[in-house]
Amino acid sequence: MHIVVCIKQVPDSAQIRVHPVTNTIMRQGVPAIVNPYDLFSLEEALRLKDQFGGKVTVLCMGPPQAEEALRKCISFGADDAILVTDRAFAGADTLATSYALASAIRKIGSEQKVDMVFTGKQTIDGDTAQVGPGIAKRLGLQLLTYVSRIVETDLEKGTITVERRGEGGVQVLRTALPCLITMLENTNEMRFASLPMMIHAAACQVRKWNKDDAGIEDVTKIGLKGSPTVVSRVFGPTPRAQKAEMMTVESSSLRDISLNLLQSIFTVHPTLEQDLVDKLSA
Numbered sequence: 001m002h003i004v005v006c007i008k009q010v011p012d013s014a015q016i017r018v019h020p021v022t023n024t025i026m027r028q029g030v031p032a033i034v035n036p037y038d039l040f041s042l043e044e045a046l047r048l049k050d051q052f053g054g055k056v057t058v059l060c061m062g063p064p065q066a067e068e069a070l071r072k073c074i075s076f077g078a079d080d081a082i083l084v085t086d087r088a089f090a091g092a093d094t095l096a097t098s099y100a101l102a103s104a105i106r107k108i109g110s111e112q113k114v115d116m117v118f119t120g121k122q123t124i125d126g127d128t129a130q131v132g133p134g135i136a137k138r139l140g141l142q143l144l145t146y147v148s149r150i151v152e153t154d155l156e157k158g159t160i161t162v163e164r165r166g167e168g169g170v171q172v173l174r175t176a177l178p179c180l181i182t183m184l185e186n187t188n189e190m191r192f193a194s195l196p197m198m199i200h201a202a203a204c205q206v207r208k209w210n211k212d213d214a215g216i217e218d219v220t221k222i223g224l225k226g227s228p229t230v231v232s233r234v235f236g237p238t239p240r241a242q243k244a245e246m247m248t249v250e251s252s253s254l255r256d257i258s259l260n261l262l263q264s265i266f267t268v269h270p271t272l273e274q275d276l277v278d279k280l281s282a
């Protein structure tokens with residue numbers, strides 16, 4: 001079984017700040033990490049490799065320093081790593097990113113057939129959750145999003161059964177391979193990287209593909225040229241001036257506590273009381 005896992009190197013959002021004047025994200029000095037959601041996908045892919053054998057290839061589009069993120073994935077157990085990197089990809093939005101990654105996966109598939117592609121649910125910087133579905137559409141793969149558990153993989157029949165968390169509950173879905181899966185967070189626990197694996201990861205080769213190596217057929221679909229999205233403004237939410245207030249209620253009856261709460265709300269929003277009376281008497 002050959003599985004491709006797309007991983008993105010992102011700034012550690014816990015350490016990001018928004019510039020108070022320009023409202024732009026301040027990335028300087030912020031450490032880069034593997035997008036945390038992608039690690040749930042990588043772990044799931046490694047579990048499938050443990051079960052069925054085969055190979056896990058990690059794929060990233062990014063600047064040269066994103067090689068570090070790929071090495072991290074090798075230390076966890078990925079077999080091959082490809083960094084798609086070229087100035088021509090700069091300024092890519094999700095449309096151009098998924099086009100570039102889909103082209104690279106097609107190229108990987110020409111070396112060895114790809115049975116499954118994994119992406120994270122979303123990234124912690126761009127946050128759009130569009131790249132996975134964009135890749136699936138371009139490659140004509142069955143798409144399984146928000147997967148919480150892989151129930152069964154039947155290689156003879158070429159099918160996979162998964163649980164998918166939706167708004168109304170859990171769906172059980174079965175589809176044909178090849179497919180693209182986006183894993184939900186907290187669905188598994190990433191294994192530790194052993195010392196020998198870390199040494200192997202530091203020494204092994206990360207393949208670097210430029211736009212030609214990645215099989216880009218139409219250069220107008222990559223980078224800024226292929227990106228119709230415009231980010232007009234980035235801003236942090238305005239902090240709330242009003243502080244939460246601790247209420248002391250003498251009685252322990254639910255009725256008294258509710259009345260007390262309503263009374264406090266009506267004091268702050270006087271028109272609400274009349275609105276409520278009108279609604280109830282209508």
Ligand SMILES: Cc1cc2nc3c(=O)[nH]c(=O)nc-3n(C[C@H](O)[C@H](O)[C@H](O)COP(=O)(O)OP(=O)(O)OC[C@H]3O[C@@H](n4cnc5c(N)ncnc54)[C@H](O)[C@@H]3O)c2cc1C
Nearest residue numbers: 006061091092093094119120122123126127128129130131
């Ligand atoms: C006009 C415009 C210009 C931009 N210019 C730049 C720029 O110059 N440099 C820059 O870094 N960003 C740039 N961005 C941001 C960039 O578009 C997004 O980071 C990128 O498209 C991925 O979107 P996302 O982060 O929302 O991923 P999501 O759709 O949330 O990601 C879902 C999953 O897809 C996979 N994935 C996403 N991106 C990659 C990747 N690059 N490699 C491998 N797997 C991936 C991961 O598995 C991830 O979990 C730009 C955005 C816009 C709109």
